[in-house]
Amino acid sequence: MPEPSGPEDKRVAIEARGIVKEFGEGPSALRALDDVSISIRENEFFTLLGPSGCGKTTLLRMIAGFEYPTEGAILLHGEDIAGLPPFKRPVNTVFQSYALFPHLTVEENVAFGLEMLGRSKAEITSRVAAMLKLVRMEELAKRRTDQISGGQAQRVALARALAPGPKVLLLDEPLSALDYKLRKEMQIELKRMQHETGITFVFVTHDQEEALTMSDRIAIMSKGRVLQIGSPWDIYDKPADRFVADFIGETNFLTASVLGIENGLARVRLKSGAEIVATIAEGLTPRDEATLVVRPEHARAVASGGQVSGAVENVVYFGTDTHIHVRLDAGDIFMVRQQNRRTQSCGFEVGDRVGIEIASDAAQVLRD
Amino acid sequence: MASAAEIAKRAERENIRGRWLLSAPALVIIFIAAIGPLFVMLAYSFMTKGDYGDVKPVFSLDGWFSVFFQRDIFDDTLSIADAHLSIIWRSVRLSVITTLATLALGFPTAYFIATRPRHTREMWVFLVTIPFWTNLLIRTFAMQQVIRNEGVLNTGLRALGIIDQPLQIMYTDWAILFGMVYVYLPLMVLPLYASMEKLDFRLVEAGYDLYASRLAVLRRIIIPLVKPGIVAGSILVFIPSLGAYVIPRVLGGGKNLMLGNLIELQFGSGRNWPLGAALSITLMAVVMLALMVYVRNAARSGAGHG
Amino acid sequence: MARWGTRRFDIRVQPGFGTIALFTFALLYLPIVTLVVYAFNGSDSLSSWGGFSLRWFADAARNGAVQDAALRSFIVAVLAAGIATVAATMAAIATTRTAPYRGLGFKYAFINQPLMVPEIVTAVALLIVFSRVKVWTGYSGLGYLVLAHTAFCIPFAYLPIRARLEGMDSSLERAAADLYATPWMAFRRVTLPLLRPGIIAGFMLAFVISLDDVVITEFVKSGGQDTLPTYMLGQIRRAVTPEINAIATAFLALSVLLVTVFFFINRRKA
Numbered sequence: 001m002p003e004p005s006g007p008e009d010k011r012v013a014i015e016a017r018g019i020v021k022e023f024g025e026g027p028s029a030l031r032a033l034d035d036v037s038i039s040i041r042e043n044e045f046f047t048l049l050g051p052s053g054c055g056k057t058t059l060l061r062m063i064a065g066f067e068y069p070t071e072g073a074i075l076l077h078g079e080d081i082a083g084l085p086p087f088k089r090p091v092n093t094v095f096q097s098y099a100l101f102p103h104l105t106v107e108e109n110v111a112f113g114l115e116m117l118g119r120s121k122a123e124i125t126s127r128v129a130a131m132l133k134l135v136r137m138e139e140l141a142k143r144r145t146d147q148i149s150g151g152q153a154q155r156v157a158l159a160r161a162l163a164p165g166p167k168v169l170l171l172d173e174p175l176s177a178l179d180y181k182l183r184k185e186m187q188i189e190l191k192r193m194q195h196e197t198g199i200t201f202v203f204v205t206h207d208q209e210e211a212l213t214m215s216d217r218i219a220i221m222s223k224g225r226v227l228q229i230g231s232p233w234d235i236y237d238k239p240a241d242r243f244v245a246d247f248i249g250e251t252n253f254l255t256a257s258v259l260g261i262e263n264g265l266a267r268v269r270l271k272s273g274a275e276i277v278a279t280i281a282e283g284l285t286p287r288d289e290a291t292l293v294v295r296p297e298h299a300r301a302v303a304s305g306g307q308v309s310g311a312v313e314n315v316v317y318f319g320t321d322t323h324i325h326v327r328l329d330a331g332d333i334f335m336v337r338q339q340n341r342r343t344q345s346c347g348f349e350v351g352d353r354v355g356i357e358i359a360s361d362a363a364q365v366l367r368d
Numbered sequence: 369m370a371s372a373a374e375i376a377k378r379a380e381r382e383n384i385r386g387r388w389l390l391s392a393p394a395l396v397i398i399f400i401a402a403i404g405p406l407f408v409m410l411a412y413s414f415m416t417k418g419d420y421g422d423v424k425p426v427f428s429l430d431g432w433f434s435v436f437f438q439r440d441i442f443d444d445t446l447s448i449a450d451a452h453l454s455i456i457w458r459s460v461r462l463s464v465i466t467t468l469a470t471l472a473l474g475f476p477t478a479y480f481i482a483t484r485p486r487h488t489r490e491m492w493v494f495l496v497t498i499p500f501w502t503n504l505l506i507r508t509f510a511m512q513q514v515i516r517n518e519g520v521l522n523t524g525l526r527a528l529g530i531i532d533q534p535l536q537i538m539y540t541d542w543a544i545l546f547g548m549v550y551v552y553l554p555l556m557v558l559p560l561y562a563s564m565e566k567l568d569f570r571l572v573e574a575g576y577d578l579y580a581s582r583l584a585v586l587r588r589i590i591i592p593l594v595k596p597g598i599v600a601g602s603i604l605v606f607i608p609s610l611g612a613y614v615i616p617r618v619l620g621g622g623k624n625l626m627l628g629n630l631i632e633l634q635f636g637s638g639r640n641w642p643l644g645a646a647l648s649i650t651l652m653a654v655v656m657l658a659l660m661v662y663v664r665n666a667a668r669s670g671a672g673h674g
Numbered sequence: 675m676a677r678w679g680t681r682r683f684d685i686r687v688q689p690g691f692g693t694i695a696l697f698t699f700a701l702l703y704l705p706i707v708t709l710v711v712y713a714f715n716g717s718d719s720l721s722s723w724g725g726f727s728l729r730w731f732a733d734a735a736r737n738g739a740v741q742d743a744a745l746r747s748f749i750v751a752v753l754a755a756g757i758a759t760v761a762a763t764m765a766a767i768a769t770t771r772t773a774p775y776r777g778l779g780f781k782y783a784f785i786n787q788p789l790m791v792p793e794i795v796t797a798v799a800l801l802i803v804f805s806r807v808k809v810w811t812g813y814s815g816l817g818y819l820v821l822a823h824t825a826f827c828i829p830f831a832y833l834p835i836r837a838r839l840e841g842m843d844s845s846l847e848r849a850a851a852d853l854y855a856t857p858w859m860a861f862r863r864v865t866l867p868l869l870r871p872g873i874i875a876g877f878m879l880a881f882v883i884s885l886d887d888v889v890i891t892e893f894v895k896s897g898g899q900d901t902l903p904t905y906m907l908g909q910i911r912r913a914v915t916p917e918i919n920a921i922a923t924a925f926l927a928l929s930v931l932l933v934t935v936f937f938f939i940n941r942r943k944a
Binding site: 384406474476499509510550553 | 932
Binding site: 100 | 843851857864
């Protein structure tokens with residue numbers, strides 16, 4: 001999909017133009033990527049986000065040179081790199097399995113790329129030391145790679161990929177093998193390193209939370225297509241379609257009939273009869289029937305009033321907040337997330353009648 | 369500028385061409401010194417036998433004909449080639465008995481190894497592996513020392529007073545049978561063990577839980593689950609038994625021939641190369657048939673489990 | 675019988691299996707032990723025990739025919755196993771870690787063919803072809819033996835190398851390519867070092883197989899080209915003296931040594 005280019009638009013590092021990738025041939029061919037166009041700016045933390053099988057890893061491997069597109073072109077700083085084998089591309093990868101060479105030490109792993117580039121001994125030594133310092137692995141330089149932990153292996157893989165000074169660093173789900181706490185730490189570490197090195201990071205993940213916290217911009221992919229590209233805020237708050245809204249965060253969907261449109265806002269009537277004003281997803285002309293999306297934290301359960309009402313079906317306590325699942329009179333489930341207060345519970349019990357108050361401008365009309 | 373599609377195609381083509389080049393030396397060597405000669409032999413089986421061995425390049429079906437029939441030297445009448453057929457029959461019979469005997473010994477042995485504690489299991493497997501990798505001729509010769517008239521077996525039996533005359537085992541079918549069972553036993557145990565090692569003993573537990581006796585567990589649970597190993601082991605024993613050459617030559621003496629010796633004879637004193645070639649191809653055909661049965665069986669059991 | 679009632683029921687036990695297994699192991703080792711014991715027999719004949727002696731080993735070592743045959747066996751085995759290992763390594767790389775392509779199944783069948791045909795059949799087929807070639811070219815050296823041995827060694831060398839390759843993470847080579855290694859450098863610096871245990875195992879298997887071969891050698895060799903096994907085969911048919919036991923025992927010791935080394939290489943890998 002076309003991307004709005006603003007005045008803040010920086011130089012483009014990587015551009016994918018109309019990429020199509022088919023595996024197999026003839027009618028049984030599997031289309032892994034279907035007309036994908038993305039441009040990634042210099043010095044950007046760019047994330048490809050989507051469920052497994054959406055084509056994000058295929059796209060990454062194509063940038064690295066391990067797959068060839070069936071159609072389309074990949075440009076690195078404006079130059080077509082289709083004909084370049086992986087070992088001639090100034091792009092390095094952090095592999096999902098890390099792919100550390102088991103017969104080499106940590107140090108030798110990090111030095112590998114520099115050696116292959118034919119750098120001098122002195123340069124290699126100092127560069128390797130600098131990289132190990134960057135990832136805080138100086139002490140384990142002489143260890144063999146089967147003698148270090150998963151988190152450490154991850155750091156070595158990063159140092160190894162950064163050592164040759166690539167223009168772009170590709171990261172293929174690098175955190176997926178780590179446990180929760182380590183993952184959180186590495187997310188911050190990665191951000192820091194990207195900031196310090198100023199290298200463009202292209203990050204592949206299926207974890208929406210990871211994508212939201214780390215990225216400058218995110219491309220959401222599904223079934224070989226790019227559904228939306230934007231900042232984390234854009235993606236969360238203004239999802240372009242139902243898939244994006246559903247994939248990112250928790251969401252309530254309501255059906256409504258559109259009464260009229262003015263100034264980019266739609267007046268809609270809910271099944272309960274209440275009328276509200278909703279924003280409209282970018283580039284969309286709503287039809288008569290529309291789907292509304294409301295984030296759970298943008299609604300409030302109230303004892304009386306509200307635009308819709310129903311009965312409490314379940315109350316789930318989460319520590320910082322409580323989720324209240326309400327069966328609406330129209331039959332759908334609506335979830336409300338309320339911040340917990342220290343002194344009192346949420347005040348509702350299963351079976352209670354409640355109203356739901358949707359904050360003004362919280363609802364958005366979606367493309368289906 | 370080449371299009372993306374062309375580049376992808378070219379990379380694919382280069383990859384496959386590279387793979388052919390890499391495998392070329394192995395393929396060429398095997399063609400020259402294994403497969404190619406088989407085709408030459410096939411051609412030889414349709415030629416006329418030479419006077420002093422070798423062949424004359426004249427088409428003839430005599431080689432194939434004399435696998436099954438013989439022409440009387442004096443009156444030119446045809447009769448069934450009893451000698452050949454009895455040797456072929458002996459080969460098949462001894463191979464089948466060898467297979468059954470190795471199975472009877474090998475199955476409990478493999479099961480025994482598979483049920484040892486993990487750390488001692490390796491040692492037992494190792495004990496089977498050593499004879500497996502020991503020279504076949506040496507093992508045949510070793511067996512000869514056990515069964516010959518003054519050998520360990522006869523001396524032992526005599527010392528125990530069980531017999532007073534040595535049993536004549538050497539140069540009988542029994543000697544060949546002992547030799548083949550002994551030599552091919554590891555070939556039965558190893559594949560059987562490989563499939564028993566994977567046996568999930570929770571299934572055996574489930575069998576006992578459902579009131580099965582030990583025999584019923586063996587028959588209804590263990591044997592069906594390790595069937596691929598039984599088939600593999602049987603094939604691995606049957607095929608070399610059928611083509612055995614060294615064992616009958618050393619233990620069977622000159623009289624008790626098997627197919628392998630009959631073939632050799634045609635290239636030696638028999639000087640009938642077309643017949644030898646035809647017999648070789650017959651042997652190979654039987655082996656291929658057995659392998660096909662195996663492959664089909666393996667494919668079926670693979671599909672059943674997958 | 676009360677004792678039985680309290681005994682733990684072991685689900686793994688099948689009655690009689692242990693006895694048969696122990697009988698099998700006895701059967702496997704009794705002949706070998708007999709052979710070895712007689713090798714140290716001081717008596718002139720195999721029928722009586724003449725006390726412990728190394729004289730037959732000394733005799734065998736002094737025997738010129740044995741020396742020749744042993745040296746020839748060794749040369750053929752080293753050459754055949756060496757060539758087979760190189761060819762098998764290349765073939766293994768060409769046939770693993772790839773999407774199926776046209777001809778892949780053909781390659782498998784081709785490479786494993788020597789395993790599927792009875793040795794005697796290959797042996798006479800080689801006799802037919804090589805006897806012609808010997809007449810045409812006038813060359814009757816060791817080349818024929820080396821070539822024939824190489825062919826049947828290839829599948830044995832191929833097996834462990836292929837197994838090793840299939841267990842290898844292919845992203846390692848991708849990582850090397852990503853780090854600017856050309857295909858050749860990636861092979862030399864990453865694939866080859868990781869493949870080394872498989873290659874060693876393959877070479878050793880091929881070496882043992884070549885060293886052990888009787889049938890094909892018997893039919894391919896020219897006059898005066900006995901290897902140790904064919905020399906022994908010839909001797910066994912004549913009068914058997916404990917010298918054969920001594921040769922066999924030495925041979926056996928070598929095989930056991932190789933198998934043991936092989937076993938431990940494989941175990942370390944796992």
